[in-house]
Amino acid sequence: MKWEFTRGAEGTKKFVICNADEGEPGTFKDRVILTERADLAFEGMTVAGYAIGAENGILYLRGEYAYLHAFLEKILADRRKSGLLGNDILGKKGFHFDIRIQMGAGAYVCGEETSLISSCEGLRGDPKNRPPFPAQKGYLGFPTSVNNVETLCCAARIMEKGAAWFAEAGSRGTPSTKLLSISGDCTGPGVYEFPFGIKVRDLLREVGGENAQAVLVGGPSGQFIGPKDFDRIICYDDIGTGGAVVVFGPERDLIDIVHQYLEFFVEESCGYCTPCRVGNVLLKHRVEKILAGQGEPGDLDALKELGDSIKLASRCGLGQTSAHPVLTTLKNFRPVYEARVKPRADKMEATFDIHKALGPAESIAARKSVIYNH
Ligand code: SF4
Numbered sequence: 001m002k003w004e005f006t007r008g009a010e011g012t013k014k015f016v017i018c019n020a021d022e023g024e025p026g027t028f029k030d031r032v033i034l035t036e037r038a039d040l041a042f043e044g045m046t047v048a049g050y051a052i053g054a055e056n057g058i059l060y061l062r063g064e065y066a067y068l069h070a071f072l073e074k075i076l077a078d079r080r081k082s083g084l085l086g087n088d089i090l091g092k093k094g095f096h097f098d099i100r101i102q103m104g105a106g107a108y109v110c111g112e113e114t115s116l117i118s119s120c121e122g123l124r125g126d127p128k129n130r131p132p133f134p135a136q137k138g139y140l141g142f143p144t145s146v147n148n149v150e151t152l153c154c155a156a157r158i159m160e161k162g163a164a165w166f167a168e169a170g171s172r173g174t175p176s177t178k179l180l181s182i183s184g185d186c187t188g189p190g191v192y193e194f195p196f197g198i199k200v201r202d203l204l205r206e207v208g209g210e211n212a213q214a215v216l217v218g219g220p221s222g223q224f225i226g227p228k229d230f231d232r233i234i235c236y237d238d239i240g241t242g243g244a245v246v247v248f249g250p251e252r253d254l255i256d257i258v259h260q261y262l263e264f265f266v267e268e269s270c271g272y273c274t275p276c277r278v279g280n281v282l283l284k285h286r287v288e289k290i291l292a293g294q295g296e297p298g299d300l301d302a303l304k305e306l307g308d309s310i311k312l313a314s315r316c317g318l319g320q321t322s323a324h325p326v327l328t329t330l331k332n333f334r335p336v337y338e339a340r341v342k343p344r345a346d347k348m349e350a351t352f353d354i355h356k357a358l359g360p361a362e363s364i365a366a367r368k369s370v371i372y373n374h
Contacts, residue, residue, distance in 0.1 A: 002145045005135035007052040009143035014054035016045050017139065017146045019116055021062045023108040024219035025264060026244035029179040030149040032191045034061075034068055037153060038075050042099060044152025046084065047159050049097035052145055057099040060116050063106035072101055108268035112317045113146040115270070126270055127316035150179055150243070171197030174235035178243065182207050184216075185249030200239070201230040209247035214254060214333065219244035220261040221321035223328040224254070254336050258325045259287045265322035276319030279310035283326055294350045295341035304330055 138144025187208030307323030
């Protein structure tokens with residue numbers, strides 16, 4: 001659909017961008033593809049260029065993968081020498097296409113396609129308002145198709161083997177296979193290719209993660225599920241994922257893990273809109289209150305309400321998904337939270353930790369404060 005929209009859009013030039021900025025915690029499949037099958041990704045970009053009428057492609061490479069830069073440039077140079085890039089590709093008159101590599105600088109938000117385009121344009125990696133969509137006005141204002149590494153590899157394979165071959169594997173609603181980066185508390189972490197439609201339970205058996213108390217499907221912007229959902233299947237009609245699966249064993253403190261992901265989102269928020277910039281900090285503080293043993297039952301409803309508001313009111317995908325670790329653990333692991341909160345005998349609400357707040361003053365005065373609870 002993206003290719004069709006980009007092809008049909010008005011523009012004197014068109015662009016193909018390969019999003020190799022994989023920054024979702026727990027995702028590392030693109031690194032493996034670009035190390036072992038980079039030719040396939042470049043071939044997919046070239047096919048996309050032909051399909052939409054673009055002469056220029058950009059591979060946007062995650063800053064942390066800078067060590068792959070020279071290796072990928074060499075592959076591009078070899079493809080130029082073989083007539084697979086450049087003018088009149090493979091002798092086809094008028095089929096011109098070439099690819100340049102643009103380095104990212106480590107910002108998670110640049111995985112979002114409009115921020116990625118801003119970054120390619122030499123601007124700060126901020127998301128843009130939509131509409132217009134990149135297929136209408138993308139890189140430098142020209143129609144642009146932004147696809148991820150795996151999609152472009154699939155496109156190259158489909159051209160080679162046909163759509164029927166591609167659709168042989170998979171579930172009814174989601175044909176084909178999916179590369180999953182699997183990590184965490186399992187004996188066989190790594191990149192796996194499974195058909196869409198695999199049950200979470202079968203996947204855990206394959207990777208040695210049967211003891212899991214929780215599985216994070218789709219990275220922190222995805223969802224935490226527990227054993228009652230392990231018979232659900234991975235596909236876009238049930239549990240969708242861009243490729244990250246993180247397994248958490250029974251000894252892990254889920255609330256502490258949620259807190260770590262919130263720290264990540266607070267750090268990575270671009271700060272443009274208030275619900276994401278401020279809301280994630282408020283979420284983090286309330287989770288910290290629970291971790292410190294100060295949590296009360298009302299905190300759980302407050303977390304849900306705040307998380308829903310951030311999701312609804314944020315401007316881009318980061319803020320629209322950053323509350324997922326909180327919201328999906330609240331939904332699927334509520335007893336874990338309930339065991340950590342209790343009503344206060346004095347019916348007051350603790351809005352801050354007085355002992356912690358007095359810490360600096362106590363250290364200056366070199367004596368402890370006396371705190372009366374009534
Ligand atoms: S949701 Fe977050 S990352 Fe996205 S524009 Fe708003 S502040 Fe920036």
